[in-house]
Amino acid sequence: xxxxxxxxxxxxxxxxxxxxxxxxxxxxxxxxxxxxxxxxxxxxxxxxxxxxxxxxxxxxxxxxxxxxxxxxxxxxxxxxxxxxxxxxxxxxxxxxxxxxxxxxxxxxxxxxxxxxxxxxxxxxxxxxxxxxxxxxxxxxxxxxxxxx
Numbered sequence: 001x002x003x004x005x006x007x008x009x010x011x012x013x014x015x016x017x018x019x020x021x022x023x024x025x026x027x028x029x030x031x032x033x034x035x036x037x038x039x040x041x042x043x044x045x046x047x048x049x050x051x052x053x054x055x056x057x058x059x060x061x062x063x064x065x066x067x068x069x070x071x072x073x074x075x076x077x078x079x080x081x082x083x084x085x086x087x088x089x090x091x092x093x094x095x096x097x098x099x100x101x102x103x104x105x106x107x108x109x110x111x112x113x114x115x116x117x118x119x120x121x122x123x124x125x126x127x128x129x130x131x132x133x134x135x136x137x138x139x140x141x142x143x144x145x146x147x148x
Contacts, residue, residue: 017068022095024061025088029096031057044072044083058084 031054038055039047044062046055065073065087072078073087080086085093085100093100093113101110 014068017064021061021064021068022092024057024064025092025096027057028054028061028084029098032096032098042082042084043080044078062087 031052036052036054038052038058040055042058044058046059048055051059062084076083076087085098088096090113100113102113103110
């Protein structure tokens with residue numbers, strides 16, 4: 001096969017990863033809400049003696065994410081407490097169905113992303129700030145998971 005054909009195949013394979021990551025985020029949200037949790041929480045690793053459904057999906061999701069980005073994205077090291085959430089784009093957070101609180105330095109209260117459909121009204125404007133739908137200000141904040 002020619003180099004251009006192989007490049008095109010690689011491009012198609014990479015483009016197929018984003019929908020898979022969004023689907024995986026949806027599954028992560030489903031398992032989290034159903035009570036399937038990992039001892040390592042939202043870290044990129046699993047410390048469970050017998051991995052649960054959430055753990056298996058999380059590990060597969062992290063592997064796909066690293067393949068998509070060619071390593072850890074957005075300057076993340078891989079050992080952050082909320083690695084999975086921090087590595088998600090807005091469309092992935094939306095697919096998860098989870099509510100994420102973003103502590104913005106100097107703000108009177110956290111910015112709430114996700115949850116009810118009407119809470120997503122701000123996201124199209126935020127998504128326009130960055131080509132991969134991840135606003136630049138998320139690089140400088142701490143993400144926390146709201147208790148459900």
